[in-house]
Structures are given as structure tokens and as C-alpha cells.
Amino acid sequence: MTKDIPFRTGGGYDVHAIAPGLPMWLGGVQIESPCGFVAHSDGDVAIHALCDAILGALALGDIGKHFPDTSEQWKGIDSKKLLSAVVALAAEKGWEVGNADITIALQRPKLAPYIPSMRGVLAATMGIDEDRVSVKATTTEHLGFTGRGEGCQVWANVLMVRA
Numbered sequence: 001m002t003k004d005i006p007f008r009t010g011g012g013y014d015v016h017a018i019a020p021g022l023p024m025w026l027g028g029v030q031i032e033s034p035c036g037f038v039a040h041s042d043g044d045v046a047i048h049a050l051c052d053a054i055l056g057a058l059a060l061g062d063i064g065k066h067f068p069d070t071s072e073q074w075k076g077i078d079s080k081k082l083l084s085a086v087v088a089l090a091a092e093k094g095w096e097v098g099n100a101d102i103t104i105a106l107q108r109p110k111l112a113p114y115i116p117s118m119r120g121v122l123a124a125t126m127g128i129d130e131d132r133v134s135v136k137a138t139t140t141e142h143l144g145f146t147g148r149g150e151g152c153q154v155w156a157n158v159l160m161v162r163a
């Protein structure tokens with residue numbers, strides 16, 4: 001038996017394709033854009049990466065295992081509900097989110113004006129203080145599928161601590 005440690009780190013990564021005429025949800029906030037994310041849920045790729053980071057830290061599988069995209073139950077669902085469910089599952093196992101750091105790669109629109117609200121919404125959804133939630137955004141300098149505006153990529157890292 002390995003010695004119990006009071007911390008766990010986890011990483012998550014997600015990609016969604018971009019298409020015209022769809023809503024764009026990121027970090028629990030709706031972004032003003034003529035394009036949005038192709039998805040079974042509301043397509044909030046930032047929340048999906050964050051959920052995977054939490055699940056990964058606790059070796060509880062991934063978001064696809066807990067909320068299969070073949071299920072009608074999750075069709076069009078507000079991803080904040082998925083995040084609440086993942087945080088509740090972590091709490092059941094005796095863990096809470098220490099901090100989260102999220103990096104969004106999106107060519108357009110510029111996300112800077114939305115970042116304070118994303119941090120607020122994510123922190124409130126996870127039940128932690130806003131200063132424990134970081135959201136960063138970058139373009140990919142027009143390189144690759146992200147740079148061509150075909151998709152959005154998000155990386156999330158979390159530290160989980162014993163509740």
C-alpha cells in the first residue's frame with residue numbers, strides 16, 4: 001500500500017470544432033460570436049477540460065465515461081451542471097479543488113473581456129474563491145486548425161486537496 005498523500009494534480013485537454021450559427025460557450029460564459037462549438041452538450045470546451053482535469057487527478061476516468069455523448073440525457077446540457085456533478089463526485093470521495101489553471105487557444109474573438117466573468121462563474125460553480133481560478137487565453141498565431149478558426153483547444157490543470 002502506498003502512503004496516502006493529501007494532494008493530487010490532474011490535467012485535462014479538449015477540442016471542439018467551430019461552425020457558423022452556433023452559440024459559443026466558454027468557461028460558463030456566452031461569447032459574442034457569429035460561430036460556436038459543434039457538440040452534444042452546450043460545447044463548453046473549457047469546462048470539459050476542467051472536468052477531465054478533476055477526474056484525472058482522482059483517477060476517476062473521463063467526462064465521456066460519466067456523461068456519454070450517446071445519451072439523450074446530456075443533449076444540449078449546460079456544462080456548468082457537468083462541472084457541479086464532477087465537483088460533487090470529488091467531494092463524495094473526500095476531495096476539493098485547491099486551484100485550477102485553464103489555458104484556452106482560440107483565434108477569434110478576443111477573450112480578454114470575458115475572462116473576469118469566466119473566473120467568477122467557474123469559481124462559483126466549484127464553490128471556491130475566485131483567486132483560486134485562473135483563465136488564460138491565447139491565439140495560435142494563425143497556425144494549425146485553431147489558427148485557421150476551425151476549432152478551439154483548452155488545457156486545464158488542477159490541484160485537488162483533501163477536504
Ligand code: MG
Pocket residue numbers: 014015016044045048
Ligand atoms: Mg468536449
